[in-house]
Amino acid sequence: NAGVTQTPKFQVLKTGQSMTLQCAQDMNHEYMSWYRQDPGMGLRLIHYSVGAGITDQGEVPNGYNVSRSTTEDFPLRLLSAAPSQTSVYFCASSLTGDNYGYTFGSGTRLTVV
Amino acid sequence: DQQVKQNSPSLSVQEGRISILNCDYTNSMFDYFLWYKKYPAEGPTFLISISSIKDKNEDGRFTVFLNKSAKHLSLHIVPSQPGDSAVYFCAASGATNKLIFGTGTLLAVQP
Numbered sequence: 001n002a003g004v005t006q007t008p009k010f011q012v013l014k015t016g017q018s019m020t021l022q023c024a025q026d027m028n029h030e031y032m033s034w035y036r037q038d039p040g041m042g043l044r045l046i047h048y049s050v051g052a053g054i055t056d057q058g059e060v061p062n063g064y065n066v067s068r069s070t071t072e073d074f075p076l077r078l079l080s081a082a083p084s085q086t087s088v089y090f091c092a093s094s095l096t097g098d099n100y101g102y103t104f105g106s107g108t109r110l111t112v113v
Numbered sequence: 114d115q116q117v118k119q120n121s122p123s124l125s126v127q128e129g130r131i132s133i134l135n136c137d138y139t140n141s142m143f144d145y146f147l148w149y150k151k152y153p154a155e156g157p158t159f160l161i162s163i164s165s166i167k168d169k170n171e172d173g174r175f176t177v178f179l180n181k182s183a184k185h186l187s188l189h190i191v192p193s194q195p196g197d198s199a200v201y202f203c204a205a206s207g208a209t210n211k212l213i214f215g216t217g218t219l220l221a222v223q224p
Contacts, residue, residue, distance in 0.1 A: 004156070031210065033211075033212065040122075040216060041216060042119075042202060042214050042215050042216035042217050043157070043204075043214035043217075044214070045211055045214075048210075048211060048212075050210060058211060059213070090156050090157070092156075092157075101149075101162060102159065102212060103159070104157045104158070105156050106154075106155055107154075107155075107156055
């Protein structure tokens with residue numbers, strides 16, 4: 001049982017490049033979320049989904065796109081990377097939302113130069 | 114607009130003593146609160162939670178207290194152990210199921 005798998009673990013992008021951060025879970029969880037962690041800012045919600053085909057914005061959605069075509073996968077797309085998007089990104093999933101807590105992946109460290 | 118606040122960036126306690134981590138929130142619509150623990154280079158892990166209909170929840174050495182009128186919750190760790198040294202995040206959610214996190218408190222338990 002792999003839990004929440006994020007790829008890649010590390011990535012360096014040039015300003016203006018695009019990329020997709022992958023997230024997959026094998027626990028049949030309906031709820032999935034993307035967070036970014038920055039020093040002094042804690043974990044900030046980017047986008048989240050309550051099921052396949054349903055997504056919504058979080059606290060800091062600008063510059064990021066998501067889609068949820070299957071229950072298992074929730075990719076995060078950076079359309080045109082900016083240095084301000086340098087961060088550690090975490091994907092998380094939960095069976096029913098908050099009651100059972102979210103399971104987090106191990107993170108993707110992204111640097112935009 | 115920080116809806117969940119942890120005003121102490123760090124806390125240092127002696128092994129065996131009590132650790133008290135605090136969290137304040139501003140959104141009165143939050144009805145579920147959680148604490149997560151995070152080690153470096155790892156994702157956060159769920160620790161303990163509490164519903165707004167309760168004022169206390171206990172799980173082994175960890176107890177979470179909720180004061181709804183003050184919009185304040187706290188995590189007590191008794192006794193503290195060196196392995197408890199980590200960053201602790203409080204989080205809150207409401208009807209939208211969006212889980213909003215605080216900025217975290219770095220706990221250092223000294224042997």
